[in-house]
Amino acid sequence: MSDSAAPYLVDLRDLRLDTAHALVSQVNGSGPATASDYAHPRQYLQGLIDGLCELSLKDPLTGLANRRHFRAVLEREIDRVTRSGEAALLLMLDIDHFKKVNDVHGHSAGDLVLQSVARTLSACVRPMDTLARYGGEEFAVVLPACQSAFGHAVAERIRRAVANTPIRISPSVELNVTVSVGGAFALQWIRSTTLLWIDRADNQLYQAKSQGRNRVSIEEQPDSTVSAEEKSLLFGPLYSPSGWGDLPPPLDATGSAY
Numbered sequence: 001m002s003d004s005a006a007p008y009l010v011d012l013r014d015l016r017l018d019t020a021h022a023l024v025s026q027v028n029g030s031g032p033a034t035a036s037d038y039a040h041p042r043q044y045l046q047g048l049i050d051g052l053c054e055l056s057l058k059d060p061l062t063g064l065a066n067r068r069h070f071r072a073v074l075e076r077e078i079d080r081v082t083r084s085g086e087a088a089l090l091l092m093l094d095i096d097h098f099k100k101v102n103d104v105h106g107h108s109a110g111d112l113v114l115q116s117v118a119r120t121l122s123a124c125v126r127p128m129d130t131l132a133r134y135g136g137e138e139f140a141v142v143l144p145a146c147q148s149a150f151g152h153a154v155a156e157r158i159r160r161a162v163a164n165t166p167i168r169i170s171p172s173v174e175l176n177v178t179v180s181v182g183g184a185f186a187l188q189w190i191r192s193t194t195l196l197w198i199d200r201a202d203n204q205l206y207q208a209k210s211q212g213r214n215r216v217s218i219e220e221q222p223d224s225t226v227s228a229e230e231k232s233l234l235f236g237p238l239y240s241p242s243g244w245g246d247l248p249p250p251l252d253a254t255g256s257a258y
């Protein structure tokens with residue numbers, strides 16, 4: 001808002017905030033602070049907005065990023081890789097034979113397994129990585145600045161960590177589950193789409209499943225087909241400060257040079 005603009009005053013009593021207030025306080029666990037607990041209603045409103053934003057980005061069962069957040073991160077990562085040419089890896093993971101866990105032990109036990117796997121995965125990745133629940137028993141990890149050898153090592157570390165972590169689903173029952181992991185690196189210097197990137201990683205996940213599960217399959221990192229010279233043409237300055245260099249200057253609609 002510019003300094004000259006009149007302040008836009010909103011009376012909180014005119015807004016229907018009950019549902020938002022209940023949702024945010026439910027997630028925070030503690031009893032909700034009310035508007036009167038804040039020095040200024042604006043702080044209360046900002047707290048509600050922040051809480052709702054957080055809710056809209058998280059999977060409620062595991063607390064990981066949800067699919068919406070994951071897609072936004074992937075989109076940003078594609079932008080970064082297109083501009084910088086840095087390596088980035090996407091891993092898709094799926095718990096093996098998860099239906100059997102539900103069928104034999106019940107849906108609540110299945111939920112405990114999902115939460116436990118989420119915790120194990122969180123312990124395997126860097127703070128800069130984004131870990132998401134993609135849906136059902138499928139998870140995704142976006143790893144920026146990830147060279148090929150590191151990507152393979154992380155995927156294998158994840159697979160082993162899940163297989164070696166027993167999950168207590170009742171006082172007397174512990175389960176062990178495994179995951180299959182598929183991965184694909186972003187195409188460097190080339191603008192792709194989130195859907196194509198996910199498809200490539202999903203194909204590798206399918207390979208890991210069909211080769212017996214509890215394994216990792218990562219697509220060979222495609223070689224950049226753009227030479228260093230081409231990159232400098234693509235991303236260097238379009239023209240020198242003194243003019244158009246060897247290039248003919250562009251013409252306007254009348255055929256005159258700009």
Ligand SMILES: Nc1nc2c(ncn2[C@@H]2O[C@H](COP(=O)(O)OP(=O)(O)OP(=O)(O)O)[C@@H](O)[C@H]2O)c(=O)[nH]1
Nearest residue numbers: 094095096097098099100102107108110111136137
């Ligand atoms: N408990 C629980 N189960 C879920 C949830 N979301 C999806 N599922 C279950 O996940 C199971 C997925 O089963 P399938 O897609 O057949 O896969 P799978 O049994 O893991 O077999 P493979 O992936 O081929 O190894 C189904 O039984 C779904 O009901 C959830 O939030 N909680």
